[in-house]
Amino acid sequence: MAVTSSALAFGELTDVVAFLIEIDKLKNIQRRTKVLNTQRQENTAEHSWxxxxxxMTLTPYADDGVDMTRVTQMALIHDIVEIDAGDVLVYDLAGREAVHALEAKAAQRLFGLLPAPQRRQFHELWLEYEARETPSARFALMIDRLMPVLMNLHNQGQSWVENGITLDQVLTRNAFIAEVYPALWTHLSQHLQQAQQRGWLK
Structure with missing residues (x-):
C-alpha cells in the first residue's frame, strides 16, 4: 500500500517499533519444560517459534477447512499475553482460570501498541484462538497441547516429574487432541502409557 503521508507513516512505524521492542520481553518468560538435553528452561518465545x-510441518494433516497461514499466525502471537500475565502450568486448572482476566487485559495493552488496523487484526486473531471454535483455532490448540507432550516424551518426562503430574491428568487435559486428530491421539496414548511404566508419570 502506498504511503501518502510521511508524518502518518512515521507515526505508525513508531508504534510498530514500540510493539516489536515490547514483545522482546517474551524471551524472558520461562516455561516449565526444559530445552531438550539441557538444564535450561524453555522460554515462551522459543515455544511460540x-x-x-x-x-507448517503438520499442514498436510489438516482438514480442508483449516487455514494454516492463520494457524501459524496464532502460534506466533497466542502467548504474547504472558509478558504481563506470566506462564501458568497447563495442569493447574485453578491457576489457568484465575489468569484469564489478566491475559485479556494484557491483550488489550500489548496489541493496543499497534496502529489501528494491525491492532484489530492481532487482537481478533488472539480472540479466535482463545474461543477455540473455528477449525483453524482448534487445529492450533491441538498443536499447542501436542508440543509439551512431545517434549516430555523426549526428555524423560522432565516437567511431569518435577510437577508431580499423573497419567490421568495428561490424558484428561490433552484429550482435545483426539477430537482434532484421532490417529495422533491413539499414537500418543500408547507412549503415555509407556511413560507411566517408566516412572515419568504418576
Missing amino acids: HFAVAA
Missing part, C-alpha cells in the same frame, strides 16, 4: 514450525 516451535509451535509455528510445527504448524
Whole structure:
C-alpha cells in the first residue's frame, strides 16, 4: 500500500517499533519444560517459534477447512499475553482460570501498541484462538497441547516429574487432541502409557 503521508507513516512505524521492542520481553518468560538435553528452561518465545514450525510441518494433516497461514499466525502471537500475565502450568486448572482476566487485559495493552488496523487484526486473531471454535483455532490448540507432550516424551518426562503430574491428568487435559486428530491421539496414548511404566508419570 502506498504511503501518502510521511508524518502518518512515521507515526505508525513508531508504534510498530514500540510493539516489536515490547514483545522482546517474551524471551524472558520461562516455561516449565526444559530445552531438550539441557538444564535450561524453555522460554515462551522459543515455544511460540516451535509451535509455528510445527504448524507448517503438520499442514498436510489438516482438514480442508483449516487455514494454516492463520494457524501459524496464532502460534506466533497466542502467548504474547504472558509478558504481563506470566506462564501458568497447563495442569493447574485453578491457576489457568484465575489468569484469564489478566491475559485479556494484557491483550488489550500489548496489541493496543499497534496502529489501528494491525491492532484489530492481532487482537481478533488472539480472540479466535482463545474461543477455540473455528477449525483453524482448534487445529492450533491441538498443536499447542501436542508440543509439551512431545517434549516430555523426549526428555524423560522432565516437567511431569518435577510437577508431580499423573497419567490421568495428561490424558484428561490433552484429550482435545483426539477430537482434532484421532490417529495422533491413539499414537500418543500408547507412549503415555509407556511413560507411566517408566516412572515419568504418576
